[in-house]
Structures are given as C-alpha cells and as structure tokens.
Amino acid sequence: MFCLFFFHNNKRSKWLYAGTAMKSSPALFFATFAAFVFGVSATAHAASKPNIIILYADDLGYGDVGCYGATAVHTPNIDRLAKEGLRFTDGHAAAATCTPSRYAILTGEYAWRKPGTNILPGDAALIIDPQRTTLPSMLKGAGYATCAIGKWHLGLGTKDTPVNWNGDIKPGPHEIGFDYSFILPATGDRVPCVYVENGRVLNLDPKDPIEVSYQHKVGNEPTGKENPDLLKMQYSHGHDATIVNGVSRIGWMSGGKAAIWNDQEMSDTLAKKAVTFIEQHKDQPFFIYFATHDIHVPRLPHPRFAGKTPLGPRGDVIDEVDDAFGQVVAALDRLKIADNTIVIVSSDNGPVVDDGYKDDAVQKLDGHKPAGPFRGGKYTSWEGGTREPFIVRWPGHVKPGVSDALVCQVDFLASFAALTGQTLPEDAAPDSMNVLPALLGESKTGRETLIEQGGPLSIRQGLWKLIVAQKAPPKKPMALEDHDRPVRDTGAGGGLQLFNLAEDIGEKKNLAEQQPDKVKELQALLEKMRAAGRTR
Structure with missing residues (x-):
C-alpha cells in the first residue's frame, strides 16, 4: 500500500528517479523511498540529493581538452574527471553563442523560442522571468543551497527599471533561485568591469559612482579608438570603447575605480569564491553554477600561466581554466565529499580564435584544432558550434567510460528534477528531457532529436x-x-x-x-x- 501511495502522489519525476535508483542500487532505492514517505534519515537525504556542480567554461572547444585529443595544452584536472567519470562524445550546448546557451541551461527552454535572448549588451534587462521554474529554483525547492559564480550575461534589472550600478541591482540571480551570487554582469570584454556580489557592486566607493552606456560615450575615460597608444592589447574588430586595465572594451563606462576587477586575477578570484561556498555548505546539499570567464576574450592569463603553451594567450587560459576547475575538485577531496558530488564539465558554445583582439591566437594555432574533428565553432550552425566537452563524474554511481548518447545542457533541469524527486509544473522546462539514465551511464541512448x-x-x-x-x-x-x-x-x-x-x-x-x-x-x-x- 505504501508503494502505491508513493508512486501515485509523486508522479512522473519521482517514478523516473525511483526506477533509476533501483537499477543502480537497490539500497539507494529503499533509502530514497524512506526519505520520500517518512521524511527521515540523513543518510537517505544525502543519497538522494547529491551535491551538483556545473563547471562551465566559456568558448572552450571540443578539441581544446586533452581527453578529447588536444596535445598543445595541459588539462590534467579535466582529464582526471573524464578518467573517473563518463565522457560524452555527442554532448551539446543548446546554442552556438553564450547568452542563449545560458538561458537554456537555467530554464530548460530553447532560447530561440523567446525574442531578445541573443547575445546581450552589458546593460540589458534580465531575460529570465523570475516567476518561472529554473534549475536553481527547482533545486532550492528540493532543499539545496544554490550559488552562481562567474559570467552571467543574462541581463539585470527590468526594461522599466534599468540597473542602478550604485545601488541594489535586481532582479538578477537571487530572483531566479540563487541564494548566493558573485558574478560578472555580462562578459569580460563588456563594461561595467566590476563584480556584483549578491546584488551590489563589490568595493564600490559611493563618492565615485558608476555610469554605463552602450549608446554614447560617458565620462572622460580614454577609449581604444581614440587612444590606441594606451593599449597593452590591440583590438582587431569592435572592442574600441572605454579602456580598462589597458584593454579597450565594448561600451562606455566612467567611475567605479575602486571596484574595477583585475583581469589577470579573475580566474583565481572566481575559483576561491566557489571553494568558499563549498566549505560553508559541505554539510547540506548544494548546487554551484560555476561559469568561468576563460577562455573568452580578452585573454589575460595570470603570470603563472602566461607563456606556458605554444598557442599564445588562448592556450594559456585553457591551462588556467583547468586549474580553476582543479581548485574546486581539490576542495571536494579535502572535505571528503567528492563521492556525494556530481561534477559536470562543459562549455557554453564552441571555440573562436580571433574574437576581437590581436592576441596571436590565429597565428599560433600551428595545427591545433579547437573544434577537434568538427566543422565550425562559435556563432556557426556546424557541429563545432554546439558539440562540447561534456563530462559527468559521480564516484560510485557513474561508471567511468565513454558514451555516444545524444545529450544537451537544456536537459539538466528535467534530469535533476527526476534525480532529486521533484515534480515539474506542466508549463516548466518545455524543452528539457529527462536523460538521467544517459547522464548516469545506465543507458546508451539519450535524446532522439x-x-x-x-x-x-x-x-x-x-x-x-x-x-x-x-x-x-x-x-x-x-x-x-x-x-x-x-x-x-x-x-x-x-x-x-x-x-x-x-x-x-x-x-x-x-x-x-x-x-x-x-x-x-x-x-x-x-x-x-x-x-x-x-x-x-
């Protein structure tokens, strides 16, 4: 009678998870059953709700990683995750550019369904409706502490209430389900070049207010177009507006001197924030969306990575993003929670070599194929545009190996809802498929289309x-x-x-x-x- 009650009341998602649990581990099935029905047992709680970390690189190509065939770069941490987990050969971002991919991963909806979800300017309004179910809001409802760190590029504020960079910045990550956020408002090559922590610009001096425009110049800061002699990295196309840290960006900005980020320290700064969140929430289920800036332009690696590869700055920041991922994984090992943590590695879109700055990326390719065997890359309709490095590691649950199942990041919402026993509203995640068996390596097939x-x-x-x-x-x-x-x-x-x-x-x-x-x-x-x- 209890089994009939359980399956009737928890509907599709919990049925799917229970079936998955029974296949992978009868003990996990019965522990999960007890937690759902009786609401007891910390062990069952941990077993049914593993920590989830998405390590999300930017512009990292299929062929840019050692375990996918790269030899000119060093990615020991990603390669380790691939060796200990499941490496997909047909795993995809939902789009070949950043904003629509990020929209899809968090909403479970293809971005092309919603107007205004193409690449956003740095002062765009939030494009995700705070009223809808999102990946973080669903997991928050399942008892997870949720966190967004790194590149945002999904807009902030509303069309009717543009962002005041000198006050509370909302709606934003918090309003769509993230308990904690430490973000770049847009991208590294777009102003404002400041971090926003929990809806406030970090280290902002009220006596030096920030002004941002994407329509006209503001303030008296020099621009790349007017003062190319001040640049430490020349632009190749676009990127000719306000100079920040010797690099001209897209858009104009004035003020906020104390809040300006250090490009070369960005990777470490973001990784440390992720590690701190892990340390603070190690005793409860947590979800981290760690969206790094690397290997997006401008490519300004920390001195300990500069010159480490023959590919120039683009290769150096691949080494750098691998190190950032390694810092997160090392924290899991140190805190002895790696076995209860799903780690996913992927990228928002395929590779691009010259994306607006003269950083020798084209000249130093020297046989390196960023998209591996695939045609195209970022901005394109070819497989190289959306087929990404895609790795899932969950020790003791995901058997190491290689899978050619067709899977997509848009499927995380439905799949993790099934994993954690959540029932999605009928109008939520319209394009997200439950491919949990494929992600866990229990099925050789994922999506059909x-x-x-x-x-x-x-x-x-x-x-x-x-x-x-x-x-x-x-x-x-x-x-x-x-x-x-x-x-x-x-x-x-x-x-x-x-x-x-x-x-x-x-x-x-x-x-x-x-x-x-x-x-x-x-x-x-x-x-x-x-x-x-x-x-x-």
Missing part, C-alpha cells in the same frame, strides 16, 4: 542533421576550417543542407539533393517542434 541554434536552426535526428535555409547567402566565400571571425564559415546561406554524421562527421558532403525524403521528414519534424512550443 535535438534542435541546435547557430545561425539558422538545425535539427538532429539520431546521426542525421538538417541545417535549414536562410534567405540571404553569405557575402563572400568562407574557408572551411577558418575560425577567424571576419571570414568565419557559419553554415548560413547554403540552402538546405543535409548530413549523415555517421559517415561524414565533418559535414562536408551535403546530401540534400540525394535524400529529398529525409529533408522533408526533418523539415516537417522541425516545424512541428517549433509550432508546439515545447518538445517534452
């Missing part, structure tokens, strides 16, 4: 992929393997493009003319999914 957001949308069905046509062709021919932004091969403008990834992982042979029925099938499926407003 995936919509990838690059330039035009593309759809994956198994190993078939269709990139839909765009109206305007590219203005000039683009080199197949060139990652330099001004001449990037985006996948746009090529008409309908169909690829069989089982035989053509590099997306070089367009089969659209030879396979018209498959094209029509995938077009119809894509339109059905778009019109439905949800895929789960």
Whole structure:
C-alpha cells in the first residue's frame, strides 16, 4: 500500500528517479523511498540529493581538452574527471553563442523560442522571468543551497527599471533561485568591469559612482579608438570603447575605480569564491553554477600561466581554466565529499580564435584544432558550434567510460528534477528531457532529436542533421576550417543542407539533393517542434 501511495502522489519525476535508483542500487532505492514517505534519515537525504556542480567554461572547444585529443595544452584536472567519470562524445550546448546557451541551461527552454535572448549588451534587462521554474529554483525547492559564480550575461534589472550600478541591482540571480551570487554582469570584454556580489557592486566607493552606456560615450575615460597608444592589447574588430586595465572594451563606462576587477586575477578570484561556498555548505546539499570567464576574450592569463603553451594567450587560459576547475575538485577531496558530488564539465558554445583582439591566437594555432574533428565553432550552425566537452563524474554511481548518447545542457533541469524527486509544473522546462539514465551511464541512448541554434536552426535526428535555409547567402566565400571571425564559415546561406554524421562527421558532403525524403521528414519534424512550443 505504501508503494502505491508513493508512486501515485509523486508522479512522473519521482517514478523516473525511483526506477533509476533501483537499477543502480537497490539500497539507494529503499533509502530514497524512506526519505520520500517518512521524511527521515540523513543518510537517505544525502543519497538522494547529491551535491551538483556545473563547471562551465566559456568558448572552450571540443578539441581544446586533452581527453578529447588536444596535445598543445595541459588539462590534467579535466582529464582526471573524464578518467573517473563518463565522457560524452555527442554532448551539446543548446546554442552556438553564450547568452542563449545560458538561458537554456537555467530554464530548460530553447532560447530561440523567446525574442531578445541573443547575445546581450552589458546593460540589458534580465531575460529570465523570475516567476518561472529554473534549475536553481527547482533545486532550492528540493532543499539545496544554490550559488552562481562567474559570467552571467543574462541581463539585470527590468526594461522599466534599468540597473542602478550604485545601488541594489535586481532582479538578477537571487530572483531566479540563487541564494548566493558573485558574478560578472555580462562578459569580460563588456563594461561595467566590476563584480556584483549578491546584488551590489563589490568595493564600490559611493563618492565615485558608476555610469554605463552602450549608446554614447560617458565620462572622460580614454577609449581604444581614440587612444590606441594606451593599449597593452590591440583590438582587431569592435572592442574600441572605454579602456580598462589597458584593454579597450565594448561600451562606455566612467567611475567605479575602486571596484574595477583585475583581469589577470579573475580566474583565481572566481575559483576561491566557489571553494568558499563549498566549505560553508559541505554539510547540506548544494548546487554551484560555476561559469568561468576563460577562455573568452580578452585573454589575460595570470603570470603563472602566461607563456606556458605554444598557442599564445588562448592556450594559456585553457591551462588556467583547468586549474580553476582543479581548485574546486581539490576542495571536494579535502572535505571528503567528492563521492556525494556530481561534477559536470562543459562549455557554453564552441571555440573562436580571433574574437576581437590581436592576441596571436590565429597565428599560433600551428595545427591545433579547437573544434577537434568538427566543422565550425562559435556563432556557426556546424557541429563545432554546439558539440562540447561534456563530462559527468559521480564516484560510485557513474561508471567511468565513454558514451555516444545524444545529450544537451537544456536537459539538466528535467534530469535533476527526476534525480532529486521533484515534480515539474506542466508549463516548466518545455524543452528539457529527462536523460538521467544517459547522464548516469545506465543507458546508451539519450535524446532522439535535438534542435541546435547557430545561425539558422538545425535539427538532429539520431546521426542525421538538417541545417535549414536562410534567405540571404553569405557575402563572400568562407574557408572551411577558418575560425577567424571576419571570414568565419557559419553554415548560413547554403540552402538546405543535409548530413549523415555517421559517415561524414565533418559535414562536408551535403546530401540534400540525394535524400529529398529525409529533408522533408526533418523539415516537417522541425516545424512541428517549433509550432508546439515545447518538445517534452
């Protein structure tokens, strides 16, 4: 009778988790059952609610990590997690650019469904509705302490109430479910170049107020465009406004001198905040969304990493982000909570080499392939745009190995709801699939279909992929393997493009003319999914 009561009242998510628990461990199943029904046992509580840490790099490509084939960089910490966990070969971000990927990972909704979710300026309003269910709010409801550290780039404030950088900054991370936040408001190359901790600019002197504009120059600070002689790193395109720490940024800023971050110390600063949160919450379930700035531009590694790789600053900050991840993992080991912690490593989109600064990244590639065997990278519709390093480690629960299951970051919300016994509202996470068995290595299959957001949308069905046509062709021919932004091969403008990834992982042979029925099938499926407003 108790079993019938349990399954009836906890509905789909808890049924799915119970099935997963029974498969992986009968003891875990019965401990979870006791916790759900009787609300007792600290052991069962810990077993059913492991800590969850998402180590989220920025612009890190599939081929930028040692365990995915890189040899010119040093990623021992990521490689260790791959060796001790499950390394996915078909794991994806939801988009080939940062803001939409971050929107999807936290909301469980493809960003292309909501207008205004493309790459945001640094003064944009919050694009996530505080009333909706999010990954942190769901886990908070499950008893987790929740934390966001690092790059935000999802907007702050509202359209009706723009951010006052000199006062309380909200809505923001707290309003969508994070108990603690220490963030960059947007990106490292966008003003304001300050940290925001729990809704206030860190170290702000009230006598030196901050002013920010993305429409016109404010204050008397020199700009890169007007004073290139003051720059320690020249820009290649864009990035010619206010100079901060010898680097010109996107947008104009004045004031806030005491609050300006140190670019070279940023990686350590963010890692230390994550470690401190772990130390403070080691005795309760916690969730950390650790979104590093590396390897995004401007690439300004700490002196202990500068010059450590033959790839220049881009390679050096890959070493640096690996070190930051290592600091977090070392804290888990030191506090003896690694066995009760799920650690996920991934990136918000594929790689980009020249993304606005002259840092020798293009000149020093020297055979290194940031996207590995895949075509394209950041901003593109090719596999290199969304297929990322994707690693899941949970000692004692996830068997080490390699999986070719199709999984996406948009699925974390539904999957972790199932894991922690939470029932999602019907209108929540419309595109998030429960792929928990795949994430835990209990199933060799994940999603059947995936919509990838690059330039035009593309759809994956198994190993078939269709990139839909765009109206305007590219203005000039683009080199197949060139990652330099001004001449990037985006996948746009090529008409309908169909690829069989089982035989053509590099997306070089367009089969659209030879396979018209498959094209029509995938077009119809894509339109059905778009019109439905949800895929789960």
